[in-house]
Amino acid sequence: MSSDRQRQILEAAVRVIAHSGVRGLRVEKLSAEAGVSTALIYYHFGDRAGLMRKTLEFVNERAGRYTHEAMEIGKDPREQLELLLLLELQDTPAVRENSAAWGELRASAVFNPDLREPLSTSTRGWVDDLAAMIRQAQAAGLAAARADPLDVAERLTALVEGVSERWLSGSMTLERARELVEGAVIAELGEGSSHVPRDGSAGPA
């Protein structure tokens, strides 16, 4: 199924999308990037739309992989949770590519109903993962118990998408983006360091 060749093409597709956007994806450019003929792309994916769909799946899958790697670095739930969010905000080629492609795909989905369903599904996956971590963190006394995990998860992921887009569109530095997300986690779940939520007036000045 997903032969080497398909993977090779999809990897190239993500690279091209990250670099020129969905709208800038020219089948010919893609074929050059992947080092194959244009015809082969049609052979494997049928048409442009089919290619997009597969690319989206591919991006999700790759992102999922990062995610699960993150979850296995034994840290405590609160740290894991932060890691999971900050993962999307790094300036390594792989992450930048994924983030950019993700943003593009989401933007395209506004006008292309075909992309909506897979997009929603994987958004939900991400949100649910995060919500689960929040619950764990709460159970471990590392997060404000009063916060609704699903609400918080949805907010934090949406925030990450928002700052990520600002970063990529040059309205914000990466450092600032990360800082803001960290601050949001604190605002939503309280100072995580040691004990419980009720951060109240505990903070410095």
Place this chain on the structure above:
Amino acid sequence: MSSDRQRQILEAAVRVIAHSGVRGLRVEKLSAEAGVSTALIYYHFGDRAGLMRKTLEFVNERAGRYTHEAMEIGKDPREQLELLLLLELQDTPAVRENSAAWGELRASAVFNPDLREPLSTSTRGWVDDLAAMIRQAQAAGLAAARADPLDVAERLTALVEGVSERWLSGSMTLERARELVEGAVIAELGEGSSHVPRDGSAGPA
């Protein structure tokens, strides 16, 4: 300068972008929508890129107008602030158009450096307006004093962009989006109702 004609074309451009995206903006479609010839568009804007630039300015300006209207509805700063955020999340044609166009333009800026600067400028404008309101709210004892106004403003606006994009791309309902933003305001500034922040363990169960 901005003759009637230009305004007419730009209004049509926003409509077309909101409906088919920047990617879907065909000069011919635009000319039909605006009821003028394609050539006139080139006459006024030079080329496609020039058109985009002017459209972005136009969207900003229009958004600014909403904003300032919002600020004049005498409510208290805390209410104003919420209003300013929620303004972008309404299902009226005007707002939907503006939001969709805004999202598209931001997404385009990732690949089109020309758009970056005006985009940053007007993002900053929005953020600063919000930060000012937060300061007022704090001064009036309606918001947690410990929150850094600029951080919070940047987070809340980015969150609005994030949920807005999810709404437009069909991953979230409008109601949910509004609810989440309201929740974020509370998480960042505390229960606003009466007195200060230190909401602490005050909330119900």
Place this chain on the structure above:
DNA sequence: GCCCACCGACTGAAGATTCAGTCAAGGTGT
């Protein structure tokens, strides 16, 4: 000898941009 993965060259359509003017409004010299 047939099927699968694959390629180079091509096409048709869609779109962006340009061109060669038309038209009405505002001088200007007489």
Place this chain on the structure above:
DNA sequence: ACACCTTGACTGAATCTTCAGTCGGTGGGC
């Protein structure tokens, strides 16, 4: 008041470009 010129707004149709998608064919493993 009136011919005449200029200019800015505007158009229809042609032209130049860019693409997605197709076709006929090739090689190599079985």
